[in-house]
Amino acid sequence: MSRLSVTQLSKKFGTRTAVKEISFELEEGGCTALLGPNGAGKTTTLRMLAGLLSPTSGSVLINGKETSEISWRNQIGYLPQHPSFYGWMTGKEYVVYAAGLSGMTGKQAVAEAELILERVGLSEASRRRISGYSGGMKQRLGLAQALVHHPRLLLLDEPVSALDPLGRREVMDLLQQLRQGTTILLSTHVLHDAEEVCDRIIMLRSGEIVEHGSLAELSAKYRQPLLTIQVESDPKGQAAAWLHSLQDRSFVRDFELRGDTALLTVSDMGIAREVILKEAGSRTMPLLRFEAGATSLEDMFMKVVGS
Ligand SMILES: Nc1ncnc2c1ncn2[C@@H]1O[C@H](COP(=O)(O)OP(=O)(O)OP(=O)(O)O)[C@@H](O)[C@H]1O
Ligand SMILES: [Mg+2]
Structure with missing residues (x-):
């Protein structure tokens, strides 16, 4: 019992x-x-x-x-x-x-x-x-x-x-x-x-x-692929607009913009990395940071607390 x-x-x-x-x-x-x-x-x-x-x-x-x-x-x-x-x-x-x-x-x-x-x-x-x-x-x-x-x-x-x-x-x-x-x-x-x-x-x-x-279950559940992308600000705001547009991609599960940095929780890191890097290259986006990582229970908790 x-x-x-x-x-x-x-x-x-x-x-x-x-x-x-x-x-x-x-x-x-x-x-x-x-x-x-x-x-x-x-x-x-x-x-x-x-x-x-x-x-x-x-x-x-x-x-x-x-x-x-x-x-x-x-x-x-x-x-x-x-x-x-x-x-x-x-x-x-x-x-x-x-x-x-x-x-x-x-x-x-x-x-x-x-x-x-x-x-x-x-x-x-x-x-x-x-x-x-x-x-x-x-x-x-x-x-x-x-x-x-x-x-x-x-x-x-x-x-x-x-x-x-x-x-x-x-x-x-x-x-x-x-x-x-x-x-x-x-x-x-x-x-x-x-x-x-x-x-x-x-x-x-x-x-x-x-x-x-x-804790083990929850940590595993909230461990999802996360891409962090930062761009240099450009006078025409093209980089910022591009960053913003990334949220509409099919592989993006969750999108958060913090200043000139976008945090993308993605369903498939391989595809996301390939597509976004290709685009950034062809459009000569001024990338400052491109980082593949994972979300954590802490990220989930901050969302719960913050919203
Ligand atoms: N005696 C009371 N009369 C009226 N409202 C109350 C009373 N006790 C708690 N509440 C309300 O119930 C809600 C939950 O309060 P509670 O104290 O359980 O939260 P808590 O999670 O312990 O918060 P904290 O982290 O600040 O201690 C709050 O909105 C609080 O204003
Ligand atoms: Mg309390």
Whole structure:
């Protein structure tokens, strides 16, 4: 049975639809990235999965059960995008308190809290009040409370966005270790972060899933032949006009013009190269650059984010 099963999940805030009929399944273990630009619906989705926000329609099943039926605090670890804490508590008091919520005995809670604070790099600061913590320290504390009870499903909303490069590295390494025995769903707006630690991607835009699959599948899918052609500007604008006209060729699947450079995604690199080079030669086009390469998942993501 899959650990998490999401069916036709939607959330409306008034007339605004934040999440629109999304469906996906997560098997046990591994890491999936919920990837999307600002406002895509990542936080809304994660809050519904964590049982903190009721869906307008659709269902979320964890191991076949509704989130309302399970004691979620035992099974789910959730890191909010902007965790809020009681500033008067020390870091350790807070994590012990969080551990207690999952039903641990006092002694167990203290032992587990110490272990996890060590693991997220907060041992030394753990006796200080949270009001004196930096943003990155609060992020680590948020992770500690999400992890202290060894949940089987971890929902992390932008776990590395507030961290400096060193902190980011540490949390990424921690997630690498955790993904062996835990199902992780993390949100991010950075493709690079998703690629580093996750094996699957669910891409959201305007509340809808626009793409999903394993990283290997998606990278292969979006790896298409790409021709980059740059021309020198000429007084009559003939070169620019020619460049522009290339979009109508039968072998051009996608065309983008950036100043005096055209990016052509083509169906057949051999044909495209031959035809265009021949034309450029016969019309003596002032070519500056003619480069054969391939598009990437990054290019696709930039398109999704940009449009
Ligand atoms: N409580 C709310 N009331 C009204 N609208 C909301 C509420 N929460 C979210 N929204 C709207 O829902 C949409 C999705 O927001 P959400 O916070 O889920 O996006 P996100 O992908 O997490 O963005 P970000 O990358 O900025 O964190 C946005 O248009 C937002 O304005
Ligand atoms: Mg968010």
